[in-house]
Amino acid sequence: MGDEGKYTHCDVCGRRYEPGAPADGWLEVTVEGDGGYASPDFCSQAHAVRWFSESSLPLTAITIKAPTARDRLADIALALPFIAVAAFTLIGLWTVISWI
Known part of the structure; x- marks a missing residue:
């Protein structure tokens, strides 16, 4: 071991x-x-x-603290770029499929 x-x-x-x-x-x-x-x-x-x-x-x-409003805003700010990348990926895939 x-x-x-x-x-x-x-x-x-x-x-x-x-x-x-x-x-x-x-x-x-x-x-x-x-x-x-x-x-x-x-x-x-x-x-x-x-x-x-x-x-x-x-x-x-x-002790675990409950998330504050500031924590929630930080979560949203971190999630937005990932959502944008997913949206642009779907738009790109849709464009490629429509050309085929």
Whole structure:
């Protein structure tokens, strides 16, 4: 997989990763929260779930803002050139077909 040598040990059970062994199942996670930064390694997805459920690292949820009128105008401004190209393409195709 190319991940060999990337892991050291599982942060939940302490199982060591053997260099040269397949990295199947091993996970490396990077987490950044208000209180700090962590980069734990896990030997299984179950251990990752357990670590996140017991972690004392304060994590904040990402909030998605509703699009504003300015965002909508920018969407329209970006879409107009594509619509124009499609329209000119159709006009060109119509012209070629009418000559045939």
